[in-house]
Amino acid sequence: MTNIIDSSRNLDLIREILLKLEVMSFPVNSKLRIVVENNPNLKFDGFDQQQVWRHLLLLIEAGFISGTSNGEGILYSGITWNGHEYLDAVRNPETWKKTKAVALKVGGYGVEFVWEIAKTIVKNEAGKLLVLPL
Numbered sequence: 001m002t003n004i005i006d007s008s009r010n011l012d013l014i015r016e017i018l019l020k021l022e023v024m025s026f027p028v029n030s031k032l033r034i035v036v037e038n039n040p041n042l043k044f045d046g047f048d049q050q051q052v053w054r055h056l057l058l059l060i061e062a063g064f065i066s067g068t069s070n071g072e073g074i075l076y077s078g079i080t081w082n083g084h085e086y087l088d089a090v091r092n093p094e095t096w097k098k099t100k101a102v103a104l105k106v107g108g109y110g111v112e113f114v115w116e117i118a119k120t121i122v123k124n125e126a127g128k129l130l131v132l133p134l
Contacts, residue, residue, distance in 0.1 A: 011114055013055050014064075015096065016044050018087045021065060021079055035073035059083070062111060086111070089118035095125070 020041060026032040036042050036053045044052060056074050059065045064083035067076040079087065090096050099118040103109040109117075 009058060009111075010047070010051070010055065011100070011111065013044060013047055013051065014059065014111070015087070015090050017042070017052065017055055017059060018064065018079065018083060019091070021076070022087065024076075031067070031075040031077045033073050034067075034076045086115050089115055089122060092122075095121050 024032060024041070034042070034056070036049050036056065038049075042049075042052050056065070056067075057069060060067050060069070060074070062082075063080055064086060065076065066078050066080055067074045069075075090099060095118055098121050099114060102117050102121075103114050106113075
């Protein structure tokens, strides 16, 4: 890792990391050692290793994943309840596209706000399916 820190937060990268972590398997009641450097499972187009590392730390800080940093990697124990809830809200690519479009129109958005937008979009889509004929 370099000594230069990119402190910007990218919600696309947060979503992509959660999608990758969700499919990683490891024994119950154990921790998976995740090292970002040269890890093919954590390569994302347009993002370097430092950005991925920083976003893993942000996911821990936000309470979306359970884990601790040991300086060289993450001792990862899973996605938290809130992490799963967020991921379920933004998982669908079409929902994510709509969510980002609304957030960009409003400007200046954070994870909680984006999560609320996504939940509203999902609720609206569900509401369309629940319309009962008279």
